[in-house]
Amino acid sequence: MLRQLKVFSGSSNPLLAGEICSHLGVESGAIRIKKFSNGNIKVKIEENVRNDDAYVIQSGSEPVNDNLVELLIMIDALKYASAGRITAVLPNYFYARSDKKDEPRISVTARLMTDLLQTAGADRILTMTLHSPQLMGFPRIPMDQLLATPYLLDHYRKKDLSNAVVAAPDVGSAKESRTFALALNLPMVILDKERLGDKERVVMRNLIGDTDGKDVLLVDDEVLSGGSMLEAAKMLKEHGAKRIWAGCTHGFFTNGALDRINESCIEEIVTTNTIPQQRNQNCKKLKVLSVARMFADAINAIHKGESIGALMDRLKK
């Protein structure tokens, strides 16, 4: 029943979408997105999509709420245009960090996002490196999670890791860091930080494990204003760390994060293009890895009904 594979790009990350299309060997689907003077968005799909297998690429990057609403309208338009199946492709999941109710009377907004996607008409979700794997339990539709880990590991493997440790920037992300430690066969240390209220400011409480004279891989899933990472780097230095190589999958780099990283003891910050990085091109410490091929391969696998697990395994090697 599903006819053609069609990829539509939202406004958030057109370069990544373009790369994905070019790996897939398809033209980006014809679409017109207009913003009226009162901020209302209008989407028109400009080609027939009946029974087609449609993929909509949109990142949870800024302006995040505009991107979200645009995505929902695109999906709604595709659904009523009788697309055969609609996959929301979210290189960075919207509101991924709001995945639990750790205070009374707040919204588990990552779950709300999932509900909204389903309401608009998404049949599947494809995303990358979630803050917590439990988020996979939110949707009532199939969801595939890609991991940027193979790209980051590839990058790290090119370094001299003979004297390195992996540092988890806080207790909560220890499990994620452990994946790197295991894959690279390195020891691990854990930083124990404290967030002040909702604020993005943190203080470091403690360092569990030994970093004296070590090169440190400091990996997190996402970096916003970088306060946490910079505090961690400072503490690692105080505990005798030599070089600090920072990394993350989702590099938001808000509030001048990269300027402060440039001026800090961090030697390198590596990220991917799940969040568009064009505006950061002249930051010399930043290295950007493109995840386009992995997304293209996954879209292809979904379209053909092949296993994505197999794809991930292939990429790991």
Next chain:
Amino acid sequence: MLRQLKVFSGSSNPLLAGEICSHLGVESGAIRIKKFSNGNIKVKIEENVRNDDAYVIQSGSEPVNDNLVELLIMIDALKYASAGRITAVLPNYFYARSDKKDEPRISVTARLMTDLLQTAGADRILTMTLHSPQLMGFPRIPMDQLLATPYLLDHYRKKDLSNAVVAAPDVGSAKESRTFALALNLPMVILDKERLGDKERVVMRNLIGDTDGKDVLLVDDEVLSGGSMLEAAKMLKEHGAKRIWAGCTHGFFTNGALDRINESCIEEIVTTNTIPQQRNQNCKKLKVLSVARMFADAINAIHKGESIGALMDRLKK
């Protein structure tokens, strides 16, 4: 089961919300809304709402998508905080103009909005002056529509209407204008305009009816950049109109609309505060009518289970 009436205000129109609360004689509900550096919104309801009858006030004004997502998160937070009933109070409905599929492969976004509200957890909707009454058929939950008409009629009745006609700015809004003509016992004329693509620019085709030497009430449901209204005014003048009194319920006034109205042949523009009008305070031709009391009375009626129709009738007198 429902205990207390509680009103929570989103960020879009705090002045109107404040007025409504003060008519109701209640404090605005305690809520904390925070925006992270990547644009993600966090909402925390800061008082117990279990079993309460909660009203969330948010306008579809700019930044419209931020306001929408904030509204959805507020409703979601209230729902999981066990509010007894949640009414979305939308002085201006979100995306109200996108209420039909007049081109292939577009989204009926006003209906999508309704779906999103229900998904987030709204139990009822209260709104004002919809572009088309059919929108009342979109939700699967009860919806009440207030009309700003009594306020506008009150305003017009203070004028000398002995030589006046009502003008519909286009054929589509003729039915709405007819309400004014009937209530004020005036003749009606209709302008026949043509919209160029999606653009907010229009050209006038024709004028049906007679305006020579007449004072004209030129009423529409909403004004964005005002292009349409200004073109209409020009054509009315060309057809011999004397004074032109413009009016609308929802005054977006984007792209310097009010500056252009100030410089035009329009003598007065009257609107309401469904869209916040503080920033337009020093526009001398603008008159703003507050709809706060009508909303307060309607919320009170809903809370007590009284008829809103009766309330509207009371206001009409």
Next chain:
Amino acid sequence: MLRQLKVFSGSSNPLLAGEICSHLGVESGAIRIKKFSNGNIKVKIEENVRNDDAYVIQSGSEPVNDNLVELLIMIDALKYASAGRITAVLPNYFYARSDKKDEPRISVTARLMTDLLQTAGADRILTMTLHSPQLMGFPRIPMDQLLATPYLLDHYRKKDLSNAVVAAPDVGSAKESRTFALALNLPMVILDKERLGDKERVVMRNLIGDTDGKDVLLVDDEVLSGGSMLEAAKMLKEHGAKRIWAGCTHGFFTNGALDRINESCIEEIVTTNTIPQQRNQNCKKLKVLSVARMFADAINAIHKGESIGALMDRLKK
């Protein structure tokens, strides 16, 4: 997954269904519909429909509620017989005029109809010329609206229109009439009528525009007892109109409407067969246009996943 295209006809409009089948080159699907002595309907699908692409044709004509319930039972039977996809083909939408809540405590019955169709198991809806385009926002399933306009325009273009105007029978249908005026490049006039309560009786208030010495195309979406149209014709005559050519898409012609039209100043009444017209064959002023080909083409397009917009454009020429 979808195998064969199958068309099933309800009891309401077998001639139109037969014509559609013959344009499609298919036999009408085998079905047995029985009415028990207490009015209960039993439907048996008499051929295998597993995974088939089924179309059920039923008009909202009289006896309207029997036709509706029969339609719902047919869809239910097809769904549990494992039809692959079920499209409700409604040449005349059920309860299309009840599309708004213009009084308190009434039902938006056109929306309820949509809900019932979805509950019974319809996957899509195909219909023609809705009273208001907003109805397209009611269903949560894809809906295609065909327009009878090309057929009516074809018919009018054969006339001498050198001295003609288009008349909207009331303000509410001005937008619809404007389509005809634009397509035929004619001026437009608008009648301003008043409905007395729920009654089908109307009085004319006013005529906006000039009809003196003109031939008038008086077009509406539907005609019931014709009271409104006859009043309009009378008023047009009083304002100097020469010939009056009436037309509508959905010709219910209840309560002897055609008899009164035959005796009136209306020269011709043209309609389509969305409502069956066999019983009206000997009304000499009535011209019936068959919409069967457009429905056949649309069904074919849906079955093959082709664009219907393209089809409409093709027909317009």
Next chain:
Amino acid sequence: MLRQLKVFSGSSNPLLAGEICSHLGVESGAIRIKKFSNGNIKVKIEENVRNDDAYVIQSGSEPVNDNLVELLIMIDALKYASAGRITAVLPNYFYARSDKKDEPRISVTARLMTDLLQTAGADRILTMTLHSPQLMGFPRIPMDQLLATPYLLDHYRKKDLSNAVVAAPDVGSAKESRTFALALNLPMVILDKERLGDKERVVMRNLIGDTDGKDVLLVDDEVLSGGSMLEAAKMLKEHGAKRIWAGCTHGFFTNGALDRINESCIEEIVTTNTIPQQRNQNCKKLKVLSVARMFADAINAIHKGESIGALMDRLKK
């Protein structure tokens, strides 16, 4: 939250509804039901029902589909008028006999009815004497089934039953008849009939048990054209039965059923007013028992949150 008990009557059985209201000591709710000339029904609730506990009384009697659609529109109107809870009170359940799929590709229409009621907005169902108790498993909302049995038993107990047996008119209703046999402490016989196709004509195959010289209570849940009951009576007579007292809960009596019963060997036919019986007043063999009090008591119990089982037990005595 629920405020007042309000009872609204559809068009099907106003006398029963009136009796119920008078037992409850309430006025029937103000409602206006209009039928347009094309058969479309319009319902207007003419009093405020916000938060009220509304009961809508409608029987599945003829014209059954008009009554059904009217019922659905009434419920929809009440729901959007913000009724607190809506109970569909169906003295005779719609399409109750279509409760199984005993042929391929037919609809289990009794289940479809349940779905339609829920879609329209019913929160509960109250009905009487279903053809099969499994129907109670169809709705996803609470459903209470009253039984007319106590009324019928009361009636039979006034007879001399010293020489009586209970006869089941077919194998399928043996279980129902057994209830009577048990309660009256009588033996039972079973007739084995065969239905010809969908037709309402039957032939008798066999009689299991002994009726020689016996008075026979021939009880069924419903009687349509009475063919089955008359055949049964004939066979019972052939097997030596003395007097035959027929009875049923739902007396449709279509196609001159009562005339034929009057002329037959059946001595008496007793039924209830779940189906309106006014038009049958001058049938001398017919006795009608009113079930109004049981419905009034049940509505009262539901409104107050009391057990209906207790009520049934009370009635049994």
Next chain:
Amino acid sequence: MLRQLKVFSGSSNPLLAGEICSHLGVESGAIRIKKFSNGNIKVKIEENVRNDDAYVIQSGSEPVNDNLVELLIMIDALKYASAGRITAVLPNYFYARSDKKDEPRISVTARLMTDLLQTAGADRILTMTLHSPQLMGFPRIPMDQLLATPYLLDHYRKKDLSNAVVAAPDVGSAKESRTFALALNLPMVILDKERLGDKERVVMRNLIGDTDGKDVLLVDDEVLSGGSMLEAAKMLKEHGAKRIWAGCTHGFFTNGALDRINESCIEEIVTTNTIPQQRNQNCKKLKVLSVARMFADAINAIHKGESIGALMDRLKK
């Protein structure tokens, strides 16, 4: 869209599943089912199933709740693994006897089972010989019911039936027994038993019809502890029956049922393998008929979109 037919077997009835697979000529799908020490079940589908047409075979046999939860987890795993369509194949439906609300405040658990299956993600259900055909009205997804009757009839036709009658073990199953009587052209008798509370103990009240000197086919849909069947046999003997051949589709045979049957006047008990019968191999009176081919043929028909009714007809011959 649906690619391969894949059959997965739960833990309940692997032999039947194996036979079905071998009739279909497919390998059983790779799956790993693990039970943790706290009884929690983990299911891992060990092959790609994207877009596949998956069938999960599980019987409602003991341990029934473990089997049920395992089934739900299997379906959930398949759904999120993007299986194209999931059919729950239930040779014995779970909780099939709890199909009505014959006491207040009990659960219609057979309907709850249907709801749970749909929630887990089943798209269709295939089952055999339900206790009541009304259960087909419970699901909102297509359901096919196979009947073991042809197998049982085949078996009985090999006997000398010249002097036989069919006995219904109680009034409720008279309709089922009638099918056998009709197909074998035999008379029928009915036993009237009484169940004591919820207990599985029964007492016989009466025997309707004549069994003196007859061979009796005593058929029921299921046998649990056999108490009811043994009581029936005893009563039949008391009424002069010669040989008693018992039979049922679903042979649970709990609490030593077969031991007691072995010692009873019942000459033979025939059943099928919808409930696994391996552990009963050395019961000399028991004959087991395999229903594997009928299930294999039905799965094949569903996969190819062929009619199952046709298949049943084919088997009847």
Next chain:
Amino acid sequence: MLRQLKVFSGSSNPLLAGEICSHLGVESGAIRIKKFSNGNIKVKIEENVRNDDAYVIQSGSEPVNDNLVELLIMIDALKYASAGRITAVLPNYFYARSDKKDEPRISVTARLMTDLLQTAGADRILTMTLHSPQLMGFPRIPMDQLLATPYLLDHYRKKDLSNAVVAAPDVGSAKESRTFALALNLPMVILDKERLGDKERVVMRNLIGDTDGKDVLLVDDEVLSGGSMLEAAKMLKEHGAKRIWAGCTHGFFTNGALDRINESCIEEIVTTNTIPQQRNQNCKKLKVLSVARMFADAINAIHKGESIGALMDRLKK
């Protein structure tokens, strides 16, 4: 609308349920639960519950699937018996550990459990100490999570903690352990274990932090066979730990866990009665804390619409 608070206890943990009722000062609701010989469960609510506020207490303890199905049937029975609101009270959440998709093609069974509860008719969930807080995002109904932490902290505060550290038994539960470290103002160490396949056997890889000469609080959310905890204890001893005090909220203690703990270097194991502990009464190292009061207070708060957060805060002191 909600009338009385009623508490119903399932079969899993009647002692805890009894304690809760006695704190609440209510009798346990009248209910009859029967198991048929084929394992099918029948539930009968034996008192009127119309409009009542019903709480069903059931733990995810063994036999877990029987307890689950019994719970679902209880909820279903309450729903159809018209309970006003149903809260599933789950001292130990069912399948709480299956909360993520860390392998392809497995079920996120904790989410499936949530779906099943909603399908059966639960309106709210009340549970204790989830393995991951993200599980709070699974349901579409309000869910309250209590924490056993205050009880455990109370217990630990009675010890001499002057030389103590908190140990996380693996990286994944580091965040949970951190709560204890923070509350008791103690340092933290983290063990890095590896699970072998699905097996409950683990090997220890590493110990991050310093335990030499320390007393260790080894806390986890649940203990099954205790393999992980015993391995951790061994490793802690190897790294110089003095005394080891183990603790967990949910003590399954399967496969002789307590025997092995009794024989190990662990000095004490403290748990709560979320899992019934009667059978472990004579294990001398085991201390059981009752969580009944916290559940009683929470149920009371929910019933009265009071904040549970406030309750938790009160308990913390």
